[in-house]
Amino acid sequence: MAELGVPEGMLRRVPRQARSRERLGRMLAAADRVIAVEGVGALSMIRIAAEADVSVGAVYQYLPDKDAVLEALAVAYLERIEGVLEGLIAVAGEQDWGDPAEVLVEVFAGIYRGEPGFRALWFGRQPTAATWAADRAHKERMAAGLHRFIRAQDLLPERDWLAGACMSAHLMADALMQEAFRRDPEGDPAVLRELKAAIRGYLAELAGRG
DSSP states (O other): OGGGTOOGGGOSSOOOSHHHHHHHHHHHHHHHHHHHHHOGGGOOHHHHHHHHTSOHHHHHHHOOSHHHHHHHHHHHHHHHHHHHHHHHHHHHTTOOOSOHHHHHHHHHHHHHHHOHHHHHHHHHSOOOHHHHHHHHHHHHHHHHHHHHHHHHTTOSOOOTTHHHHHHHHHHHHHHHHHHHHHHOTTOOHHHHHHHHHHHHHHHHHHHTOO
């Protein structure tokens, strides 16, 4: 289910035909709309079926319960974020960005602004064990991607500590980005400004290491 951003292992039944994949896509899109507008508490299997114009039984064919729907959405959101980073990496070696911190923060702030469902899901409920596991794996991939971005931009030399520093940078940036959007759905400008300053300062400190 790569085109839907949902691993097959998360589904009770894997749709093989285009019509079935389209129907599952409608269900997930419907769930996303509900939580984006009304919050996670408004979501139910009956509501998903009504919004997607399918039977409740059709929803249960693919996803066993509400937690499974939320986990599937969470994974899809995280994979879209990773895809954006991959896009930046693909062009990073050819771009001369005078302020990479500005580029990174604004690109990912744009994702938060454009994904109200993601914000509602991440900020509005206690994540399940599966969501936590997906988030941990996501952080590992994002840190590795940041490492590749830094090398592609030739911002820092390769060092044995660079991978760990990239993980620390990602954890810091992720926490501040979330805080900015908890405060303001458009991203608190003061927090985003400090995030950019923190990234610039950390890059400068790392550049001075041996």
